[in-house]
Amino acid sequence: MCASFEPITEEDFSQVPPLLLKKMSRYRVTRTDTCIDCGLCSSLCPYDVHRRVEGHVHMLLPADNKCIGPSCSSNPFYCVKHCPTESLSVGSNPIFTSMGDPRWTSDMIVATWRQAESGEPIPLDHFTQSGDSGGGFDRMSLALPPMKNGFHPEEISTAIELNHRKEGTRLRIPIPWYGGGMSYGSVSQRTMLARAIAAQEWGTYTCTGEGGYPEALVPFRDHVITQVATGLFGVREETIKRAPIVEFKYAQGAKPGLGGHLLYEKNTPDVARMREAVPYTSLFSPFPFHSVYSVEDHKKHLDWIHSVTPRSLLAVKVSTPNDVEMVAVGSYYAGAHIVHLDGGYGGTGAAPEIAKKNIAMPIEYAIPKVHRFLEKEGIREEITLIASGGLRTAMDVAKAIALGADGVVIGTAELVAMGCVRCANCESGRGCPRGIATTDKELEEQNQMMNQARRLSNLYRSWQMQLREILFRFDLKDIHELRGRTDLLRYQGTPGRMLP
Secondary structure, eight states, X not given: OOTTOOOOOGGGGGOSXXXXXXXXXXXXXXXXXXXXXXXXXXXXXXXXXXXXXXXXXSOOXXXXXXXXXXXGGGSTTOHHHHOTTOXXXXXXXXXXXXXXXXXXXXXXXXXXXXXXXXXXXXXXXXXXXXXXXXXXXXXXXXXXXXXXXXXXXXXXXXXXXXXXXXXXXXXXXXXXXXXXXXXXXXXXXXXXXXXXXXHHHHTOOEEOTTSOOOGGGGGGGGGEEEEEETTOTTOOHHHHHHOSEEEEEOOOTTSTTTOOEXXXXXXXXXXXXXXXXXXXXXXXXXXXXXXXXXXXXXXXXXXXXXXXXXXXXXXXXXXXXXXXXXXXXXXXXXXXXXXXXXXXXXXXXXXXXXXXHHTSOOHHHHHHHHHHHHHHTTXXXXXXXXXXXXXXXXXXXXXXXXXXXXXXXXXXXXXXXXXXXXXXXXXXXTOOTTSSSOOOHHHHTTOOHHHHHHHHXXXXXXXXXXXXXXXXXXXXXXXXXXXXXXXXXXXXXXXXXXOO
């Protein structure tokens, strides 16, 4: 599958077929059987919703995706008002409104698709930059100054260093994010490969998750993080040695205290072989590493990986308990290069709602808490602080960095860019209608790997352009200058109030 890979060039960014947007429309135009095919609607509509092919008697089906909806009723050319047989009506598309949830609204999903298909950014003040959850990043905004002249994007750096310690390999990525852990089994191999291709194109990373390291990823080894989790599924010395970064997953923000789980339908023979398990049995990884109950135990774990692969950076993924700042300090003294805070808003549809909404500390509280504590301890400049857990847009990335993170990890946003509709059936073997979070071979056939890789690259490009504009508006030249600038954030709905 990897033999046909070709680097994605600048002219390729707009070459993704716009299939998702063609099939999805916000409104539905209904024409009943009482229509007499007079063609009046076709002559009136400036948006080409109604069409008749020359030489054909009957009208074509309405082009729903071109309709601007009920707001058109104020226009003199409104088709519904002028139809002589009252055959036309315009309303919401139930398929559109059924997508997503308050955090990932249907409009935000479609905006992500648009960026993935075009590579073009959405305006920073566009309503799809935030959701309708009423909390988290949706309750804060950046106090953006007006746009001014002299914007030269190439002069603004979005690169971050992943190793701030004096020793170890120096790794630098040109964008302040990399892909989070998604295991083979939770997602398809094609999804993993598409993420790896995009990571290689951009010089960043993607993570295998806790399901092992498929051989198909080997050509992209310099851009693949491998994960050691509590179940130790697929953990082997040869795969650890491949990785430039090895991540210990101690907890996941979406389900802290519960561990990971892969239900039996998705544990196919190929997945079971990778995980060294019995096919079609449910697999559960315990919540803690039963060998780690202190910082000293934690250090032994990191020393173990360091002895196997001295060149690799060591990342520690933790959830956000009340004493998360002490966890971060302990990870630093244990030898970690990267502390990855995973908040409760993230996770796939496989994570229980009761856990996502009630257990972990919200990531917007955890980031500044850890950032400030590390500053007080005098070690902030020696550790890379990465945040994840529900980052959906470039604006969310900027907010996380302004709160104190060096960079972020994204996961769900990548799946949405590939076509995810947030139906939350990820745990089921045939639950993913898009062939993304599945191990079913028939469903996986929908996933055209190279198109998916280009969609991800387009999304990355759009986000980078938005981040550069944000930095330019604040007269900043480097993404590092945004870190910890809580003075640039405001609570939504409370004008002038700054974050503490």
